[in-house]
Amino acid sequence: MEADIFDYQKEEETVDAEPFMGEKRKLIQPTSLKDPKLEKLKKVLLDWINKTLKPEHIVVQSLEEDLYDGLVLHHLLSRLAGVHLAVDEIALTGSAQIHKLDVILEELDKRLGLQDSSLIKWDVKLIHNKDLLATIHLLVAMVKFFQVDVELPSNVKVEVIVLEVNQNGIKSDMQTEVLTEDSCAASDSSGNPEKDPIEQLLKLETHKVDTVKKAILHFVNQNMASIGLQVADMDQQFADGVILLLLIGQLEGFFIPLSEFNLTPTSNSEMLQNVTLAFNLLNDTDLQLPSIDPQDIVSQDVAATLKVLYAIFKKHKGK
The missing domain is CATH 1.10.418.10 (Calponin-like domain)
Known part of the structure; x- marks a missing residue:
């Protein structure tokens, strides 16, 4: 287990324990990153974003790399809900990006009805740090809430390593994270999917x-x-x-x-x-x-x- 963790960190980037002291961090297992269902979900989300933002001439090529500064999320919120927030169009510095994300996510969480922070699987820090897991959770929630005409692949799950950093070192655990539900679970009481x-x-x-x-x-x-x-x-x-x-x-x-x-x-x-x-x-x-x-x-x-x-x-x- 520990060998797998360290191999993963070498493949991606070294994790500095200090910023995460006392926190839990989830890392997607490298094997799950190659799961065809996850790849399909990422492609569906990318296609949706690019179709939605085509009038703004915004093209997203990577969920991991292109959403961290708030620009794409700002434009998505504007087009999906007609919301225009008082934030800079382009945030160049890290502090400006974090401020922009804070304003955007506060508005999104309010609209998604997520007052209980324990139910929110993303935050400013995770999105700004290009956390793929948090980014996908946020986009899936937006697709469902705004009733976007997009068919998400059902029953997408990934294996994640949960790391908890404390003064004694790193405690690790393996969990399964659900990104999209089984299509049957998303049906209404009559057994039929909800339709517009x-x-x-x-x-x-x-x-x-x-x-x-x-x-x-x-x-x-x-x-x-x-x-x-x-x-x-x-x-x-x-x-x-x-x-x-x-x-x-x-x-x-x-x-x-x-x-x-x-x-x-x-x-x-x-x-x-x-x-x-x-x-x-x-x-x-x-x-x-x-x-x-x-x-x-x-x-x-x-x-x-x-x-x-x-x-x-x-x-x-x-x-």
């Missing part, structure tokens, strides 16, 4: 889709009637963000100052600013949206528009 209701709806006959759209449209117009507005075309009239913002204000009972958005947007950037503001307001009211980008709404993506309106409808229909 709108994605399933759009696979049905046109008249069934139209029926649901009419019900949501009726709900929208009921709430917009008091300010004298009527929506006739759901696919197009939400693209500039104006009606979406006014609808949120009506449902949540607050007024959005006209100075905060463009009442008569004429450019794509003005429309995007409106929709982004709407997404931020929805997040502030604890309404979690599926994996939708504000640009999808501006581009009149029917599925994206339906997902947003359905989420709003589901929250407020009984009130």
Whole structure:
């Protein structure tokens, strides 16, 4: 066992015991690093990140090397949740990177609902130290929470060495770490995997889709009637963000100052600013949206528009 540990450290890099005094550190066994399931999981996560961040012209080549400074996580959070944090776009120094990661992970942990630190398998230090295990745990949690349209390989496990450094030396133990659950365990009580209701709806006959759209449209117009507005075309009239913002204000009972958005947007950037503001307001009211980008709404993506309106409808229909 001890020989394996020291061989591993020589293959990677020498571990300085002092920074980890009194802590536990997990190291993935070299044999597990070559596991085809782990390789597939890493590839799926890489492909997802690069597809999501393609509009920003960000390309990630390595989960171990490219996420430590916070840039990629910052952009992922922005696109998945419409969150724009007050941090430097590019952090060059170690202290600036750690500060940026601290702000990003605090926001992510809050959104993921992880108040109990014992349940969190990543932290600023681990991510900044390019810890692959912690990085994968974080990305998998993001994929699941934001309901990203990505099929993660199921039942991915790795063997890890748990090192505990104390004054007497290094205590080691071998454990199995679960990265993704068995597909059966992720199913609902009926034995069927959870599916996006709108994605399933759009696979049905046109008249069934139209029926649901009419019900949501009726709900929208009921709430917009008091300010004298009527929506006739759901696919197009939400693209500039104006009606979406006014609808949120009506449902949540607050007024959005006209100075905060463009009442008569004429450019794509003005429309995007409106929709982004709407997404931020929805997040502030604890309404979690599926994996939708504000640009999808501006581009009149029917599925994206339906997902947003359905989420709003589901929250407020009984009130």
